[in-house]
Amino acid sequence: MALSIPDVNLASLLPEIILLAAATAALFLSGRDGHRRAASWAAAAVAASLLTTPVLFRGADVAGFDGLIVKDGGTLLFLALMDLAALVALFLSRDGDVGRGGEFCGLALFALIGMHVMAAGRDLLVVFLGLEILALPLYILVGSDRMARDGMEGAVKYFLLGSFSSALFLLGLAFYYGATGTTALGAAPMALSSPALLFAGLALVTVGVGFKIAAVPFHMWAPDTYEGAPVPVAAYISVAPKIAAFAVLVRIGLDATGPGSDSITQAVLVMSVASMIVGNLAALRQAGFVRMLAYSGIAQAGTMLIGLLALPGEGRAALSFYLLVYIFMNLGAFAAAVALCRREGGRLQIEDLSGLAARRPLLAFALAVFMVSLAGLPPTGGFFAKFYLFKAGIEAGYLPVILVAIVMTVVSLYYYLRIVAFMYMRDDTGCLEIRTGLPLLAGLIGTVAILTLLSGILPGELLRGILAIFPPAAL
Amino acid sequence: MTMNDIPLLSILIALPLAGSALVLLMEERWARAVSLAAALSTFLATLAPLYLFRTGQPGFQFVEHYPWVGALGISWHLGIDGLSLFLMPLTGFLSLAAVLVSWNAVGQKVKAYFVSFLVLEAGMLGVFAALDAILFYVFWEAMLIPMFLIIGIWGSENRRYAALKFILYTVAGSLFLLVGFIVMAFLAQSAGIGFSFDLTRWMAFRVPASHQYWLFAFFFLAFAVKVPLFPLHTWLPDAHVEAPTAGSVLLAGVLLKMGVYGILRFCFPLFPEATVFFTPAVMTLGLIGVIYGALLAFAQEDLKRLVAYSSVSHMGLIVVGIFCLNLAGLKGGIVQMLNHGLSTGALFILVGALYERKKTRNLNRLGGLAGRTPVLATFFVITMLSSVGLPGLNGFVGEFLLLMGSFQFAWWLGALAATSVVLGAVYLLWMTQRVLFEKDRSPERSGFGDFSLRERIVMTPMVLLMFLIGLFPAVLTDRLEPTAREIISVSAPGPAREASPAAGTKTPMEEVTHGPQHSGR
Secondary structure, three states: OOOOOOOOOHHHHHHHHHHHHHHHHHHHOOOOOHHHHHHHHHHHHHHHHHHHHHHHOOOOOEEEOOOOEEEOHHHHHHHHHHHHHHHHHHHHHHOOOOOOOOHHHHHHHHHHHHHHHHHHEOEHHHHHHHHHHHHHHHHHHHOOOOOOHHHHHHHHHHHHHHHHHHHHHHHHHHHHHHHHOOOEOOOOOOOOOOHHHHHHHHHHHHHHHHOOOOOOOOOOHHHHHHHHOOHHHHHHHHHHHHHHHHHHHHHHHHHOOOOOHHHHHHHHHHHHHHHHHHHHHHHHOOOEHHHHHHHHHHHHHHHHHHHHHOOOOOHHHHHHHHHHHHHHHHHHHHHHHHHHOOOOOOOOEHHHHOOHHHHOHHHHHHHHHHHHHHHOOOOOHHHHHHHHHHHHHHHOOOHHHHHHHHHHHHHHHHHHHHHHHHHHOOOOOOOOOOOOOOHHHHHHHHHHHHHHHHHHHOOHHHHHHHHHHOOOOOO | OHHHHOOHHHHHHHHHHHHHHHHHHOOHHHHHHHHHHHHHHHHHHHHHHHHHOOOOOOOOEEEEEEEEEHHHOEEEEEEEOHHHHOHHHHHHHHHHHHHHHOOOOOOOOHHHHHHHHHHHHHHHHHHHHEOEHHHHHHHHHHOHHHHHHHHHHHOOOOHHHHHHHHHHHHHHHHHHHHHHHHHHHHHHHHOOOOOOOEHHHHOOOOOOHHHHHHHHHHHHHHHHHHOOOOOOOOHHHHHHHHOOHHHHHHHHHHHHHHHHHHHHHHHHHHOHHHHHHHHHHHHHHHHHHHHHHHHHHHHOOEHHHHHHHHHHHHHHHHHHHHHOOOHHHHHHHHHHHHHHHHHHHHHHHHHHHHHHHHOOOEHHHOOOHHHHOHHHHHHHHHHHHHHHOOOOOHHHHHHHHHHHHHHHHOHHHHHHHHHHHHHHHHHHHHHHHHHHOOOOOOOOOOOOOOOOHHHHHHHHHHHHHHHHHHHOOHHHHHHHHHHHHHHHHHHOOOHHHOOOHHHHHOOHHHHHHHOOHHHOO
16 A cells, blocks of 8 residues: 555644644643633634634635645634634633632643544544543543532542543444444445444444533533533533534434435434423522523523525524524623622522622623523524524424424523522522622623624524525425 | 605604603702603604695605615615504503503602603604514513613513513514514515515515415414413413513504504505405414413403403404405404503503502402592593494494304304404403492501592593594494505405495495595695
């Protein structure tokens, strides 16, 4: 076998190289103000990575490493979404309680690199590599609050279940290789000796990735991890890995057209419905604010899975629009939690929000916008996001799933609006100490709230852009 | 169509929104004045279509059509016809009344209160003007949040429960509507019209019979919650009792009308076969609502609850009337929507005024007010009689037409529907007797005054309108006629359903209400 030099094309990894440099540099920052400085530099690096996206994408796909990494328009859109999520999370971490040094930013950037690799990888081995690069820094970040007991519990849970899911992914990869003779994605439609093996492989890979989006039945870690982790870390975990996982799931869903793909669709359907039901019903009973957001995240993941059912129709476009709006509204809710974070006496409870509107009208209004948007009511972005997913789902013929989704939306309305009710409809003000003097955080919350509203009032341009990348396939 | 140059309807929707933004920016002491100015100018602007409307011309007028979310087939499409023509000034009028009513009633968070009200008004106007299904839906839902806040923040003790119940009921219904809309857009696509939410385009194709029935059910569920039709009415008494006076006024006066409006706007023209199919079921529910609501109204001690249940009864009658699908029933239904908005809105204002003075709404603790507050009592009696349906007042016109429509449909239906009038007279007269006459049962006899100037300014035009509609109903019915005919022509396939205009010569009353020819503009 002749040794051939692979077509590396390092330029295809330009954003990742920028991020890697910044991540490494951030680790060296220390001192009292280390985290803040690191956050600024990390945010600049992420912004640079975000800006290279349109430069890289000039109408043609960017490939590197002999096709192991391929960045087409869709991938770049997902990469941009991750960068955006990371940018917001880094900003809100500046004022969050995540330790003094540059570790948070360094680790967050390493995780971001992992996500990039996951989304761009066209080979399951590369995807696995990305998955692990993503997972390891997050395990550390979740446990970074060394003082908190439940922080450690959350971290251990996350680590154990995460390793387990990685192992499942690896097993699935082995099956896939056994069935197709390659680890490259997109090999599925080839003539197969054993379709059952391929199916088992893809199913296990889906499970491994499904863990990252916290879809039922792989959601067990989410509530404890979110609650135990520092709020900025929870914010980061709640959005960014989901985007990467969905990028992979979209790829698998598109490529798995061979025998057994029906079963994968069935599995996604069950995951979607189960996540919506379990997440929403469990969220009803939560007293902790972040814990409620964790269950809401499970439910939202279930809603987003509808987008996977609608492949190759408009599912991708609907899903990416949903993720975009989700970045705004979910990170906005977490940013509000950062602004309200209780230093002593445990976690932020929903009761603590009592009478917030009288004390901090703007913050309360922003949080109300995020809640209304998460519930999917107009005139917020959440409405059009949900509407578009429903449309794609109905088009693909999954009306019963959509009916479950709307019943569950009504359920979700109760716990989202309960937050609004607590803030606006109670006169007793909670004994919560509200942090003041955080202009950057206030600006961030304001910007995100405006973007949430704007994506609901003028979604036309955004949708047109997304549809240019994911043209709706003719059915 | 020279009026098309000015985007009148968009301006109408923008006015209260601009007012709310202004309230937000100004200091709190200016909130009342600014919102009054906004509500007043909006009301005056809602009168413009009334004046410029071309009577007798079917179809939509003042149409505006701009792209909005082109990728999803959604457009900013506004327009009004005879159905929405009067609902817009009603909304403007009641909103203005609501602002005046809340002048002194709101002590805390004044700015937020008026902002909510003006946003609510914009939403209501938008619902009546929207000709794009998703635009309609956005207004329909965007309106819920301000109403949720109005009930939940400025309501009485149990307000949070009532506010959540209100919004959960409504959204539960309307999400099915959303799914129905999406399916309709796909049906339009397969009919060759393209993926569009444009209502006027939807009317141009025939929905396949296999889809009509369940789509009708989805649409109807959303509207039935809003009407509210038995057995979906249970949110209404709670919402009314807990809401502040102005909230009750708009809830009863405008929000309930949206249910009937939606049925007439969407269900009838789009699903004619399903409409006929479901008529017996809907009528049964409507009749149960008529009688059950009236009986429950008997049993109430709380004045607001009594008026709320009377609304259930009256709205049930409207639903029965429009489902008769004949000219009298439809015209009666549309007229009665306005009348009910006017008289129930006025009743809630009066009950609110009573509550401000006596600090109770309990019938057993009121009484003998006629002697001490003669002006209030006079307004109360007139409004009550309008609600009862006394000839010469507005309620009579609507009820008469509704009952005539019911009798034309089937004699027994008319007989059952007429119980609404009989029972209504009983509990309303009984209530009036308890409140205004007999002896004062309140434990304390603190001093309180009669109507203030502000309250007289609110109530006088309302009472004048009641007389105006009662004495000159043709002002309304002429403009409604083409719309009513259009609805019948698309919704009722069989000629048997179409009430012959010749029937209109039978009574003098019909002559008034049926003759569009002599006063066409």
